[in-house]
Amino acid sequence: MSAFLQQFDLVAQPRANAPTIAIKDSIDIAGYPTTAASRALADTPPASRHAEVVQRLLDAGWRITGKTNMHELAFGMTGINDFSGTPRNPQDMARIPGGSSSGSASAVGLGLVDAALGTDTGGSVRGPAACCGVIGLKPTFGRVSREGVSPRVTTLDCVGPFARDMKTIIDVMLAIDPSFEVDRARRDARTTRVAMLDVEADEEIRRAIAAAVTRSELGSHDVRLPSMRDAFAAGLAVINAETWRAFGHLVDGGKLGADIEARLRAAANTKAADLDSAERIRHIFTDEVDRALEHADVLILPTMPSLPITVEAARAGTSVIGMSSLIRPFNLSGHPALTLPVPIVGSSLKAGLQIVGRTGEDETVCAVAAHIEAMLMR
Structure with a gap:
């Protein structure tokens, strides 16, 4: 099944009804190669x-049941992988599962495991979670x-969990x-102050x-972050x-997927001035988020601006760059962010509701998500 690259059973302390979890193939498990779902790293x-x-x-x-598939080298948003296979989207098999932690989101959404770990550099937990109708936390x-x-060196990437319910997300974080x-x-979040991001x-x-x-019956007010679009580009x-530094040496080896080869070549053109500008924007945007959170406990906004496109459309060249427009900025600022599936009237698909909290206030983000989840189930 393409959600998994390898399936096995790894548990240190066997016990009845141990919860199961799968691990993205950019995270080391002793005795198994970390290939990032790339032919170029298959002999690692x-x-x-x-x-x-x-x-x-x-x-x-926890019982680890295998390593999950992913967008090659964690450098893409669709989850399409012609080397290791493209994981199925449990909400709609015709649509992309999202990347790069595609297999982790798919395995959770399909009920193959209780939870999974992914990594999120520019939306790679929250994007697939929103596509596949599950919960994901950065x-x-x-x-x-x-x-x-x-990659070993990063200023953006975070390890985070996927699950179908908030109890399990909290258990993984613990x-x-x-x-x-x-x-x-797990505290009562009924008095939480919410700012709705425009x-x-x-x-x-x-x-x-x-x-x-x-x-949810949470009191809210509207707020804007003027530098959101700049933070996305930065x-x-x-x-x-950072991806070029980590994997640029694989270019010209003849083993990379065509999309990854092209994106790495483009990434090589990033200039020092671009990074200087990105750092200035990082400080400006982080300050904007912090100031908005002086008057609210969390920010709420969509995880993605649209529903995931079909695999066919993605293969035909439909741009997916906008998929991460509402999630990548919070990688730049470093704030905790979670996506929670919520119903869309007249559709079998779920939308992703994103909750962003103050730096270090991951517990508040989880408490608010658990409250909204409970209220939606009433």
């Missing part, structure tokens, strides 16, 4: 030790260990983040988000530069 030697997050999961009693940058995660305060994550999105998505907030410059 097996990892000699577990990534820290993997070891913490095993120590907490923690505060630097809060969850990236020891044993590829395992992988030793500083996570479970009581705060962004461009399809009307059906906007209505779905507004309806979910109304049903984040791409940083991703391009």
Whole structure:
């Protein structure tokens, strides 16, 4: 099944009904190669030790069931991979699963595992989660260990969980983040102050988000972040530069997918001036988010501006760059952000409702998401 690259059974402390979790193939598991779903890395030697997050999961009693597929080298938003296969979107098999943590989102959405780990550099947890109708969390940058995660050097990437319910998201965070305060994550969030972020999105998505907030009975006010679009472009410059540094040596080897080869060649053209500008925008946008969160506990906005396109349309060249327009900016700023599936009137598909919190307030983000989830189930 293309959601998985490898399936196995790894558990340190066997116990009845141990929860199951799958691990994205950019995260080391001892005894297995970390190939990032790329032919160019297929001969990589097996990892000699577990990534820290993997070891913490095993120590907490989780059962690891395999390594999940992904967009090659974690450098794409569609999840299409002609080398290792394209994972199925459980909401609609004709649509893209999203990238780059496509297999993790697919495996959770298909019910193959209770949870999965992915990585999010520019939306690679939240995007696939929104596409596949599951929950995905990007923690505060630097809060969850990236020891044993590829690429080794990054100023944006975060390890984060996927699940079908908030209880499981919180359980995973409790395992992988030793500083996570479970009581705060499960507290009553009925008095939370919400700021609704004014962004461009399809009307059906906007209505779905507004309806979910109304049903949550949380008080809200509107807010704008003037540098949102600049932060989106700045984040791409940083991703391009850092991905080129990590994987540029694979170009011309004849083993990369055509889309990745082309994107890496383009990434090589990122200039020092582009990165200087991106750093200036990072500070400006981070300050804007922090100031908006002085008057609200969380920001709420759509995860993606539109529903995921079909695999056929993506292969035909339909642009997907806008998929990450509402998620990548919060990689640049480092704030915690979670996507929660919410119903769309007249559709079998779910929209992603994104919740952004103050730096280090991952527990508040989880508490608000759990409250909205509960209210939507009433």
